[in-house]
Amino acid sequence: MGKITYRRLKGSQNFRLRLLLSTLSSNPVLIDDIRADATWPGLRPQEVSFLRLLEKVSDDCGVEINETGTKLKYKPGIVMGGKNLSHDCGLSRSIGYFLEPLIVLGLFGKKPLSIRLKGITNDSKDPSVDTFRSTTLPLLKHFGIPSEGLELKIESRGVAPNGGGEVVLSVPIVPNSLRALTWIDEGLVKRIRGITFSTRVTVQFENTMIHAARGIFNRLLPDVHIFTDHKAGAQAGKSPGYGISLVAETTSGCFISADTAVSYARGEGEDEMEDEEKKELIPPEDIGKQIASVLLGEIEQGGVVDSTHQVCVLNPGKGKIW
Structure with a gap:
């Protein structure tokens, strides 16, 4: 050797x-x-x-x-892939931190990948599991990745600091190679979809976020639908929190997303956590308005993908798509 x-x-x-x-x-x-x-x-x-x-x-x-x-x-x-795999992502970063590279790796495995990831499903640092389901997966289909077998199931939600969320990611292998694509037409926004979630808090928080976000979007276009996903019991994880994920679909098939989550911050030690828990969480009305404004900012910047997904479609070495 x-x-x-x-x-x-x-x-x-x-x-x-x-x-x-x-x-x-x-x-x-x-x-x-x-x-x-x-x-x-x-x-x-x-x-x-x-x-x-x-x-x-x-x-x-x-x-x-x-x-x-x-x-x-x-x-x-x-990269072998395989079924019935499981990984505890810990509490330092959310599951989105691991999903970004894992989805790409799974495409080039010897076998289709099916893995259960445990940890934090929604936070303000990394893309949420909702964004992966509504934006990342549809984006990958543009490059010839088959729809069959490409799926992300959210079985329970978990927010900081204690997590408790679980998702199951399924990724098929690429039959031959990814399809090269010249994609420069971002089109016009034709509809906005979204989902709010809440864990261990009242469901009214979700209704407040929806009302605030729609108050901004309804002045721009009529086709706006934001759904709710209130979790209770074991599916609500171990910490209270709430958040919203929005995606704008354009006439050329682009998906532009923005999301955030609100919960008590992760601390490095017990004293820090106690200090954080004394702070007031951002009101749900402000969250709805803020994330709606963030999505409009992403749309205003132009481009066929949002800032979160740029690294997903660009080959860093050559500056080309994939």
């Missing part, structure tokens, strides 16, 4: 993207100086969890981390 040659990289920037490209190209990487000068040096919990996820969906994947977490050796394996 020959000596492994690693491509040397530095720093923590674009961590997931580096590992994703390393895996797809079968090129080992060595990353050092990972937050070496930070107060808390080394890999973050969500980055370690992502490495463990890569090990689960791959065969013969090698991961070596030094004692301080500031140096990583990653030898990619063969």
Whole structure:
């Protein structure tokens, strides 16, 4: 067996993207100086969890981390996919942090992928599971990915700080190769769809968000429908919270999205969490207005995808779609 040659990289920037490209190209990487000068040096919990996820969906994947977490050796394996897989994403970042690279990896596996992900389904940092279902999956179909087998089921919701959400992602393999696409016509917005959710709070919060968002959209177009998804019991996770996800569909088949969630913030320690819990949550009426304005801002910027999905359709190395 020959000596492994690693491509040397530095720093923590674009961590997931580096590992994703390393895996797809079968090129080992060595990353050092990972937050070496930070107060808390080394890999973050969500980055370690992502490495463990890569090990689960791959065969013969090698991961070596030094004692301080500031140096990583990653030898990619063969993406196998498989059924009945499960991964606990932890509470440092939401499930959306893991879905972004996982969907791409699943397309190039040896077998179709079916995996249960546990953790936080909605927060204000990462794309929500609702956005993945309403925007990301329809976007992938433009590139020749079959609709059959491409699905995201939300079985329970969970917000920060304690999570408790679960989703099941199913991704088919690409039969041959992805279809290249020149896509420059964003079209005109013909309808807006959305969904609100609430966990361990009154369902009236959802009605308030819908009324506030519709108050802005109804002045622009008539076809606006926002649905509710109130969870209770085991399906409501372990923390109170609420949020909204909106998507604008255009005449050329574009999906422009925006979302947010409100809950008590995650803290690094017990004292910090106690301080956060004393703060008032943003009122649902303000959330409805804010996210409606954010969606209008995304539409105003133009383009066939929103800012969240730019990395999904661009090949970072060549500046081309896929």
